Amino acid sequence: MQNEDQLLEEVTNSEYKYGFYTEMDSDQAPKGLNEDIIRFISAKKKEPEWLLEYRLNALRIWQTMEEPNWAHLGYPKPDFQDLHYYSAPKPKKQLDSLDEVDPELLETFKKLGISIEEQERLTGVAVDVVVDSVSVATSFKKKLGELGIIFCSFSEAVQEHPELVRKYLGTVVPTTDNFYATLNSAVFTDGSFCYIPKGTKCPMELSTYFRINEANTGQFERTLVVADEGSYVSYLEGCTAPMRDENQLHAAVVELVALDNAEIKYSTIQNWYPGSKEGKGGIYNFVTKRGLCMENSKISWTQVETGSAVTWKYPGCILKGNNSIGEFYSVAVTSNHQQADTGSKMIHLGKNTKSTIISKGISAGQAQNSYRGLVKINKGATNARNFTQCDSLLMGNNCGAHTFPYIEVGNQSSKVEHEATTSKIGEDQIFYCKQRGMDETTAINLIVNGYCKEVLNQLPMEFAVEAQKLLEISLEGSVG
Amino acid sequence: MIKIKNLHASIEGTEILRGINLEVKAGEIHAIMGPNGSGKSTLASVLAGRDEYEVTEGSVDFLGNDLLDMEPEDRSRAGLFLAFQYPVEIPGVSNINFLKTAINEAREKRGEEPMAAKDFLKRVKDKSKLVELDGRLANRSVNEGFSGGEKKRNEIFQMAMLDPKLSVLDETDSGLDIDALRVVANGVNQLKTKDNASIVITHYQRLLDYIVPDFVHVLYQGRIVKTGPKELALELEEKGYDWIIKDLEEVSA
Numbered sequence: 001m002q003n004e005d006q007l008l009e010e011v012t013n014s015e016y017k018y019g020f021y022t023e024m025d026s027d028q029a030p031k032g033l034n035e036d037i038i039r040f041i042s043a044k045k046k047e048p049e050w051l052l053e054y055r056l057n058a059l060r061i062w063q064t065m066e067e068p069n070w071a072h073l074g075y076p077k078p079d080f081q082d083l084h085y086y087s088a089p090k091p092k093k094q095l096d097s098l099d100e101v102d103p104e105l106l107e108t109f110k111k112l113g114i115s116i117e118e119q120e121r122l123t124g125v126a127v128d129v130v131v132d133s134v135s136v137a138t139s140f141k142k143k144l145g146e147l148g149i150i151f152c153s154f155s156e157a158v159q160e161h162p163e164l165v166r167k168y169l170g171t172v173v174p175t176t177d178n179f180y181a182t183l184n185s186a187v188f189t190d191g192s193f194c195y196i197p198k199g200t201k202c203p204m205e206l207s208t209y210f211r212i213n214e215a216n217t218g219q220f221e222r223t224l225v226v227a228d229e230g231s232y233v234s235y236l237e238g239c240t241a242p243m244r245d246e247n248q249l250h251a252a253v254v255e256l257v258a259l260d261n262a263e264i265k266y267s268t269i270q271n272w273y274p275g276s277k278e279g280k281g282g283i284y285n286f287v288t289k290r291g292l293c294m295e296n297s298k299i300s301w302t303q304v305e306t307g308s309a310v311t312w313k314y315p316g317c318i319l320k321g322n323n324s325i326g327e328f329y330s331v332a333v334t335s336n337h338q339q340a341d342t343g344s345k346m347i348h349l350g351k352n353t354k355s356t357i358i359s360k361g362i363s364a365g366q367a368q369n370s371y372r373g374l375v376k377i378n379k380g381a382t383n384a385r386n387f388t389q390c391d392s393l394l395m396g397n398n399c400g401a402h403t404f405p406y407i408e409v410g411n412q413s414s415k416v417e418h419e420a421t422t423s424k425i426g427e428d429q430i431f432y433c434k435q436r437g438m439d440e441t442t443a444i445n446l447i448v449n450g451y452c453k454e455v456l457n458q459l460p461m462e463f464a465v466e467a468q469k470l471l472e473i474s475l476e477g478s479v480g
Numbered sequence: 481m482i483k484i485k486n487l488h489a490s491i492e493g494t495e496i497l498r499g500i501n502l503e504v505k506a507g508e509i510h511a512i513m514g515p516n517g518s519g520k521s522t523l524a525s526v527l528a529g530r531d532e533y534e535v536t537e538g539s540v541d542f543l544g545n546d547l548l549d550m551e552p553e554d555r556s557r558a559g560l561f562l563a564f565q566y567p568v569e570i571p572g573v574s575n576i577n578f579l580k581t582a583i584n585e586a587r588e589k590r591g592e593e594p595m596a597a598k599d600f601l602k603r604v605k606d607k608s609k610l611v612e613l614d615g616r617l618a619n620r621s622v623n624e625g626f627s628g629g630e631k632k633r634n635e636i637f638q639m640a641m642l643d644p645k646l647s648v649l650d651e652t653d654s655g656l657d658i659d660a661l662r663v664v665a666n667g668v669n670q671l672k673t674k675d676n677a678s679i680v681i682t683h684y685q686r687l688l689d690y691i692v693p694d695f696v697h698v699l700y701q702g703r704i705v706k707t708g709p710k711e712l713a714l715e716l717e718e719k720g721y722d723w724i725i726k727d728l729e730e731v732s733a
């Protein structure tokens with residue numbers, strides 16, 4: 001009879017399913033990081049002077065900064081001079097429709113089971129594909145255009161809507177914010193830009209699939225989503241990466257701005273290559289994600305993360321406007337040698353501001369999963385409310401979960417609640433499922449899905465299905 | 481249906497079952513009674529395949545297969561159902577999803593297509609009516625926050641959904657009010673056919689007013705020490721177990 005340890009061994013040993021590599025022509029900057037490289041990137045992208053200045057300023061600040069050390073993360077530090085900071089698939093011509101997209105790319109998407117055609121046809125999702133640093137496909141643009149919604153690559157936004165970009169870039173994550181955000185501000189190559197005009201409800205989910213595709217190319221995306229007064233948008237971000245041996249650095253910045261009465265829902269599925277089961281390779285994911293909420297607005301972050309060798313990220317909200325709401329729903333799976341130090345930061349500035357943090361960690365193998373959350377209630381934040389629930393599920397005896405809640409309360413009328421639980425996946429539950437005819441793997445999937453339910457429920461339907469598939473893939477192993 | 485021969489089982493080195501012999505044929509209902517700690521739940525667990533228990537001797541034949549050699553999930557798929565004395569909660573997993581997963585996995589292993597959603601829902605409707613299960617419970621997480629009685633009723637609902645050959649009901653009656661008892665018993669009776677069978681573990685003869693057993697067995701210290709017709713239950717209710725134990729001691733003395 002198979003015992004639990006054996007099963008967990010198999011479960012945590014499953015190899016990364018999405019390891020393949022698409023060959024494409026590319027156009028690269030030489031390795032290294034200095035002013036010349038910045039000028040090279042900026043020139044390549046035909047950027048206006050102010051943006052070049054923005055980058056150079058960031059570079060100067062970055063050069064004075066030290067890479068942070070994190071108590072619960074251990075990894076070899078990347079050599080920032082040994083990376084290419086720019087790489088672009090050579091655009092063969094302007095693309096108007098999917099037929100013109102590199103067939104290799106479409107093939108890649110097929111392997112992932114998320115072909116663009118299917119996405120478009122079945123779900124009415126507009127997909128803006130970023131491969132390496134340049135967007136190669138943008139769809140549904142016309143339809144969105146009729147509503148005045150702008151959804152395009154960051155580079156395109158810089159060309160077409162420089163006034164909007166200039167107005168909001170760096171307003172939520174300032175250039176000085178942290179080591180990785182500063183680096184990103186200097187070298188970001190592309191990403192997505194989205195603007196929803198006043199009073200407009202975006203009729204479809206906006207979706208971007210990112211891929212890291214060139215060996216040794218740190219990818220530095222920049223995403224800026226602006227929801228003007230009274231507007232609504234749901235934004236989906238999903239990522240996979242090909243299997244490779246060298247560690248790949250990823251330091252993105254995502255800024256969300258919700259103006260008065262606006263609402264932004266930002267959902268992420270992240271399944272970058274986590275490294276081999278021996279702990280070799282894998283993506284380093286250092287992401288700065290933050291939203292700014294003005295009066296009566298709401299920003300909701302939902303994420304399901306199963307990938308990356310090292311993850312460091314704290315999506316958060318600055319609740320500046322009165323009555324604004326910030327939410328964070330997260331499932332983070334770490335197995336084998338993965339390490340994750342994630343959490344959320346909720347900064348309450350306005351009156352009657354509310355935040356909710358639901359964090360579900362799952363650790364298997366030798367993985368370490370840390371939750372590090374900050375809830376800060378400023379002096380002026382009368383009647384602010386926070387509820388934090390932080391659950392950890394352990395599979396096996398060699399993994400760990402750590403919780404570090406930081407709470408700073410500067411206003412006595414506020415109310416902050418924190419709940420934390422740690423549980424081991426129950427043998428009784430597994431046996432109960434088996435008695436009803438389920439395999440051990442099915443049982444574990446079912447129990448894990450149930451455990452993550454509150455978070456999965458926050459995802460748009462088609463994304464929830466994909467997230468479930470991902471959870472299964474990352475926890476499977478006994479099958480076949 | 482099932483033939484248990486000289487079954488010995490222990491947990492952490494302590495022998496709990498000490499030579500059980502029991503045969504149940506299709507169409508029969510057997511009641512097992514016995515004092516607390518005599519090994520009733522242990523027997524149920526060993527039959528279902530809980531791996532904490534070590535079978536040290538004996539054999540169990542279930543529909544021509546060596547039951548002890550099968551994985552718990554295969555035992556289930558072969559038609560063995562255990563209504564747990566203490567049903568487990570699975571937060572976040574709806575009863576419906578739980579059962580759909582169970583049924584379709586069993587079908588898949590048999591090389592069959594998943595059950596059509598329409599058929600599945602009809603079945604849910606029919607069977608929840610049978611045990612008068614509140615429709616809302618079917619959509620709630622498995623046993624989470626259910627009252628003791630609702631959990632038991634849910635076990636019978638699951639049994640009805642899975643349509644087993646042999647059901648082992650471990651004290652399904654305890655914690656039920658009179659109405660619930662009647663409902664559960666009624667459910668069991670309606671599910672009874674000439675092709676299936678049940679082993680009903682209980683402390684109370686009351687249940688046996690509703691579910692009429694063909695045989696009553698008394699389990700004591702890991703052995704079946706007395707077997708009789710349904711009237712034995714009445715006698716036990718009246719006189720307790722002492723007289724049987726005394727008889728035993730006299731025999732062994």
Ligand SMILES: Nc1ncnc2c1ncn2[C@@H]1O[C@H](COP(=O)(O)OP(=O)(O)OP(=O)(O)O)[C@@H](O)[C@H]1O
Nearest residue numbers: 491492494496514515516517518519520521522523
């Ligand atoms: N892990 C264990 N280690 C030692 N003894 C155990 C263990 N688990 C169960 N037992 C013992 O096995 C015996 C049989 O328990 P079992 O649950 O089968 O009794 P039961 O007949 O179902 O009782 P009840 O009527 O109270 O439900 C009890 O004496 C119990 O204490």
Ligand SMILES: [Mg+2]
Nearest residue numbers: 520521522565
């Ligand atoms: Mg018992």
